[in-house]
Amino acid sequence: MSTAEQLRHPIESGVPDPFPFMHPVLKKNYGAWVWHDRPRPGVLRHVAKNGDEVWTVRAGTQRQMDVFTIRTLCDIADRFAEGYVRFTTRSSIEFMVSAADKVAPLVEALTAAGFPVGGTGNSVTMISHTQGWLHCDIPGTDASGVVKSMMDMLHAEFVAEEMPNRVHITTSCCQINCGGQGDISINVQYTKPPKINHDLVAKVCERPAVVARCPVAAIRPAMVDGKPSLEVDEQKCVCCGACYPPCPPMQINGADSTKIAVWVGGKHSNARSKPAFHKLVVANLPNNPPRWPEVAEVVRTILATYKANAKDYERIGEWIERIGWPRFFELTGFAFTRHHLDTWTGARKTMNMSAHVRF
Amino acid sequence: MSQDKTGSDRAHGKGSAAAGQHPTPLLDQLESGPWPSFVTGLKRLRDAPDKPYAPMMNDLLGQLEHSYTERLGFWKGGTVSVFGYGGGVIPRFSEVADRFPASKEFHTLRIQPPAGYHYTTDLLRQLCDIWERYGSGLVALHGQSGDIMFQGCSTENVQKAFDEFNAIGFDLGGAGPALRTSMSCVGHARCEMSCYDEVKAHRRVINEFLDEMHRPALPYKFKFKFSGCANDCVNAIHRSDFAVIGTWRDDMKVDQAEVKAYVAKVGRKYAIDHVIAMCPTRALSLNDDDTLDVDNRSCVRCMHCLNVMPKALSPGDVRGASILMGGKRALKIGDLMGTMIVPFFKLETDEDFERLVEFARRVIDFFAENALEHERIGETMDRIGLPAFLEAIGIDPDPNMVNHPRTSCYVRTDDFTDEAAKFFERKAREAGLDVAAD
Secondary structure, eight states: OOHHHHTOOOOOOOSOOSGGGSOHHHHHTTTOEEEEEEEETTEEEEEETTSOEEEEEEEOOOSEEEHHHHHHHHHHHHHHSOSEEEEOTTSOEEEEESSGGGHHHHHHHHHHTTOOBOOOSSSBOOOBOOOGGGTOSSOSSOSHHHHHHHHHHHHHHHSSOOSSSOBOEEEESSTTOTTOOOSEEEEEEEOSOOEEOTTTHHHHOOHHHHHHHOTTOOEEEEEETTEEEEEEOTTTOOOOOTTTTTOTTEEOOOTTTEEEEEEEOOBOOOSSSOOBOOEEEEEEEOOOTTTOHHHHHHHHHHHHHHHHHOOTTOOHHHHHHHHOHHHHHHHHTOOOOGGGSOOSTTGGGGSOOSSOOOO | OOOOOHHHHSOOOTTOOOTTOOOOHHHHTTSOSSSOOHHHHHHHHHHOTTOTTHHHHHHHHHHHHHHHHHTOOOEEOOOOOOTTOSOSEEOOEETTTTTSGGGSBOOEEEEOOOTTOEEEHHHHHHHHHHHHHHEEEEEEEOOTTSOEEEEEEOHHHHHHHHHHHHHTTOOBOOOSSSBOOOEEOSGGGTOTTOOSOHHHHHHHHHHHSHHHHHSOOSSSOBOEEEESSTTOTTOHHHHOSEEEEEEESSOOEEOHHHHHHHHHHHOHHHHIIIIITTOTTOOEEEOTTSOEEEOTTTOOOOOHHHHHOTTTEEOOSSEEEEEEEOOBOSTTTOOBOOEEEEEEEEOSSHHHHHHHHHHHHHHHHHHHHHSOTTOOHHHHHHHHOHHHHHHHHTOOOOGGGOSSSOOOOOOOOTTHHHHHHHHHHHHHHHHHHHHHHO
16 A cells, blocks of 8 residues: 555546446437336336337335345346446436337346336335434434335335325434425434533534524523533423534434424425425324334325325325315324424414315 | 355344344344345345455444444544545444444445436446445445445545545545535436436536535535426425526427327316316316317426326427525525526527536525525525525526515615616517517
8 A cells, every 4th residue: 555546636527427327228319208108117118209219117226235236236137128227316226128028027027036116107106215323423213224114014005006196205314304305204303402411512512603503592602510511491492403413412312202203295396286395294203113113104094095085196285285284184083283383484374374264 | 356146145044143243133123024125235245255344244233233222323423535535425433333343434435426327237336346345335326415325434445445436437426515416317318308408417517616515615515406397306496505497488399189199098077187177377278179278378387287198298499497596404494495596597508508507606606605604505595685695696586586576565665766677678688689589
């Protein structure tokens, strides 16, 4: 290991050019596609201006993949497809083939190797996946385990297209919410103010930065046992955990105080209704590894109610918009509490400022 | 490199851990069920014969089981980087290294993938081979940041792994207060809804500002995301500071024969209930002969009818993008969706893409100089107000930016007449340009 090697200057090449890795039919018809359909769940057929066709087979993965799994997928792509793959935003893998007769053997090979084919159209597609206990420095729960548990339950809905519209589920292991907005969002909700290790605060944390980080101005500098530290006004604290990343001695997580909340009606697409944030349904569910059964039951209830009641093309939020929140809580059997009433900036805009009422 | 697969084929006996293996009774429960199991994958790495990472993955499994038992995480951050860069590596040091020493350092390299996530199997195998030499063998395809996440590297090996990835054309992504790795949808490569060349926009913009990515010096993170249409498959509006969303300005294209074929297939009532009645601006009407009447001036390009009838309906010919800014998640003022800032940015010629880069530069410069520490641009916009923000980035007010004009009367309007004159001047100039173009 020479010094010269250690000082190798990086080549600042940035975003790699995808064209050398793009399926030849995709490359040839770049910007020249005219329509598509879905011959079966998990399979897309795209048709180009010149009549060229390409079939895409989509399969679910565990996202956190060992190299052996990736090589297995490569072996399948080389043997049953044409050596070109891509990944979706939600970590599904797609195999492109230029002939219809390659689709069935490819589907069969993927299924036999344990990769479910689906996730297209009005299915429950792969959960948007974060890091959790496997790798994050601030997680309240795991991500991979939650995703695995939920997708085991939802496998039948992934490989079919039987929902009123697509269902995007997200998970997040803290309230920063890396998972984003979802038709159903399974998110950590802290329930206790941070526990402060006053021996470490002055050594580890830049105190003014931590004070500035608090969204409700509940943190102030303080001397505790003769040491410079921070204190939290627990009456004001909303238990958001924002102080924890910049100041790890302000531990927000607790084995019993870190809970799970389930939210619904988030949407990124602009189709029909505008993009929307998800809304609280149930809080205070236990953080219960390895299978989170209480969370799974809530998700199952919401999905079953949506599937039975929504019209085609209505996303979960749009369905609730039509039937109204009273009917949603009635149909699902969940409680509506004072915690469902927003108290944050702009809260009045979430209230019903009219005489419109449903019974 | 060996591509020995015996590890993947080995049966993982539950409760019969080999000597030195941490028992994982809770994680073992995540090996059953129809969805691919990450636990089984982690065990393949632990059990891979003669691989340098096998002991690391044994301890990693031990620590993860410990988390499942204690319901707490045990990683802390730190500082690890590669020569010449200040970001792109996510350092992880174990807080329970005394019990799980082999995974005491488990850093992630964020590597930028090819735009649109295209890979050949050869490329994936090359990446796997490098990662087996220096890392854990664990890869996330892909992180919520848009990166390939090579998870699990010792401090010593970070530079070595990066050098090899870098040598085959891959570069580190963003982390910390910096320009972040971007994402673009499949777009032009395989989608008829795509309204601009996403690969070109993604690479032109990001590769222009790599210094901001590799040497973090911004007030906070800054994200671009590129979606080819309003279906927004990369979630740009909420999850980026600068969202480029494909759209068109002329009339959508209608193939009336295909409309009739669709109505014949699904039935008139179904077509009315699910296409016509679901148009958010009542811009559609079904004619008596089952052809479609489109009020293009009322259409908001939401994509619903195009999604339902892709064979019959397509985007128009005058294509480009809308630019929305200021999306972010809760920290610290609450969730924000991106706000419409540029209703139509033509994106066809090389000059158009150059203008996009220049506009992005103006916005990044403004952000760098004016945002407070740890403030996303959406928060800056709220703090200073949209009028001041628009003036700073050189954009004129446009009614497409609002749901409706202000309802609060607390505003000083003594220069209203001058502002109105500017509006009429602008309109006259635009009309003049349109005439010249005709």
